[in-house]
Amino acid sequence: MMSSEKIAQVALSLVPKIGDVLVKQLISYCGSAEQVFKTPKAKLLKIPNIGETLAQNIQAKAIFEKATRIVEQAQKEQVDIIFYTDEQYPNRLKTLYDAPAILYFKxxxxxxxxxxxxxxxxxxxxxxxxxxxxxxxxxxxxxxxxxxxxxxxxxxxxxxxxxxxxxxxxxxxxxxxxxxxxxxxxxxxxxxxxxxxxxxxxxxxxxxxxxxxxxxxxxxxxxxxxxxxxxxxxxxxxxxxxxxxxxxxxxxxxxxxxxxxxxxxxxxxxxxxxxxxxxxxxxxxxxxxLNWDLASPNTSLQIPIPDFSGLSTDESQVMALLHKNGTMHIDELSWQSQIFMAKLSSILLSLEFQGYIKSLPGKKYSVT
CATH class of the missing domain: 3.40.50.450 (Rossmann fold)
Structure with missing residues (x-):
């Protein structure tokens, strides 16, 4: 059975004049691919880097027909369509700014x-x-x-x-x-x-x-x-x-x-x-x-999350990213953590109140 969210993910990747970075930005603001297409044009225009042309392209319905055909063909040919929020997506790519938003794997x-x-x-x-x-x-x-x-x-x-x-x-x-x-x-x-x-x-x-x-x-x-x-x-x-x-x-x-x-x-x-x-x-x-002589080859690849006593899993994940990368823009934090923007803003505010992080000009954050 075809997932409506998967069709929307493919459709989003097919939008003319859109790139991987903007796909991830739209997801971070809207929460899902389906929600991107349900968002009114006026609200889309308030998202950074989303101009009139791109907003109109997102509103076009024809790409859903093409996306549906692609998902159907993928099912027929046993091809996995992997969106960057999927568990199957390569963790090594997930933290890269220019990584593909969608992959086709067989x-x-x-x-x-x-x-x-x-x-x-x-x-x-x-x-x-x-x-x-x-x-x-x-x-x-x-x-x-x-x-x-x-x-x-x-x-x-x-x-x-x-x-x-x-x-x-x-x-x-x-x-x-x-x-x-x-x-x-x-x-x-x-x-x-x-x-x-x-x-x-x-x-x-x-x-x-x-x-x-x-x-x-x-x-x-x-x-x-x-x-x-x-x-x-x-x-x-x-x-x-x-x-x-x-x-x-x-x-x-x-x-x-x-x-x-x-x-x-x-x-x-x-x-x-x-x-x-x-x-x-x-x-x-x-x-x-690569220190293979020190590590077990059977150890699963994990994105390390430090143990911050008293913090939630999401808060710990945000802290780990800031420790690893230093100062980060809120958009980049959202892409790498896969926490959509509304929830992330609340997490950042909580961490700032607790004294773990500080906000900087330009919607950037760093560890205190």
């Missing part, structure tokens, strides 16, 4: 596997690069990881195939609709990946792989991974974009050093030279950097 792996590693690199992979990629995957097999890459030619597909060989769950992040594998040559590999891993996209059915979608795909790869390994890369290209996202998200980046003077080595050597990546020489580099 497969059997958990998107919150305790250990995740991205392996990326050039499409023009060398024999050395192929050997190193397979060796990295083989060495990681004992650590119960989910391996993430982009299903592209070169390093990506070599990594995916090596994962199948070593029985490691692997997830392919796509820059197009979930119903089509690009490039088509990798369809058989993607089908095998569904048995223990899966494929994931922020795009609904039928979306073609346009050039702007590939960098956006790379942010998901970086955001879902504890660390990104760049095997071979030119001085410019998708692998370096993924590494830049990972650095911006404060995730570990590793690069395999390459032969001086070779184009396929320039990107990795540049990352290492500019301190944008740690040098990768062996799997223990990863193990030590």
């Amino acid at each position: 497969g059997k792996c958990s998107l919150n596997t305790p250990r995740t590693i991205a392996i990326v690199g050039t499409r023009q992979i060398t024999e050395y690069g192929r050997h190193i990629t397979e060796q990295i995957v083989g060495d990681l097999a004992q650590h119960n990881i989910l391996c993430i890459s982009g299903l592209a030619f070169g390093v990506d597909i070599v990594a995916h195939k090596a994962c199948l060989k070593y029985q490691i769950p692997t997830l392919g992040i796509m820059a197009n609709g979930i119903n089509k594998v690009y490039p088509l040559q990798h369809k058989s590999t993607a089908l095998q990946m569904l048995e223990t891993g899966g494929v994931l996209s922020e795009h609904p059915f039928g979306v073609e792989p346009e050039p702007p979608y590939f960098p956006r795909r790379n942010r998901i790869i970086a955001g879902m991974s504890d660390a990104t390994i760049v095997v071979e890369a030119a001085i410019k290209g998708g692998a370096l974009i993924t590494a830049e996202f990972a650095n911006n998200y404060h995730r570990d980046v590793f690069a395999v050093p390459g032969q001086i003077g070779k184009s396929f080595s320039e990107g990795c050597n540049k990352l290492i030279r500019n301190n944008k990546a740690q040098i990768y020489t062996q799997v223990n580099d990863i193990v030590e950097a």
Whole structure:
């Protein structure tokens, strides 16, 4: 049975001129996707960054027909539609400002596997690069990881195939609709990946792989991974974009050093030279950097919430976010805590009265 809220979530993501940030902002103010569409235009216009055009787009009814078809097709093709407020949504993405508001997933792996590693690199992979990629995957097999890459030619597909060989769950992040594998040559590999891993996209059915979608795909790869390994890369290209996202998200980046003077080595050597990546020489580099030698691989991924005596769970969650991130805007607190705006305002007022936090100009808050 189709959920009316799920249809509304898909419809909200289809609204013209809307982006992931505004979707989350609307949810934080209105409480749910259904409520966004029920909110009168006059009230929508009072929400920051919601102008006349966007308010009119939200009021249009035609997108609900398209959203209903998408949900129907997802049910038919066993595709999970995951909104950012859903429990299944990747926790690693949830705290990122530019994370997708909605994801389309097909497969059997958990998107919150305790250990995740991205392996990326050039499409023009060398024999050395192929050997190193397979060796990295083989060495990681004992650590119960989910391996993430982009299903592209070169390093990506070599990594995916090596994962199948070593029985490691692997997830392919796509820059197009979930119903089509690009490039088509990798369809058989993607089908095998569904048995223990899966494929994931922020795009609904039928979306073609346009050039702007590939960098956006790379942010998901970086955001879902504890660390990104760049095997071979030119001085410019998708692998370096993924590494830049990972650095911006404060995730570990590793690069395999390459032969001086070779184009396929320039990107990795540049990352290492500019301190944008740690040098990768062996799997223990990863193990030590991520403290895998100190933690149990069966520990579930959790967003840590400090124990503040006397505070409610919601209050503790807000305090944990402020401790972690420092000064935060109320909108960002709402997105990351998933507490809608009216309730959050009451929580912040209570915490301020108790002396835990202080309000700052511009609707910002910090711990006292």
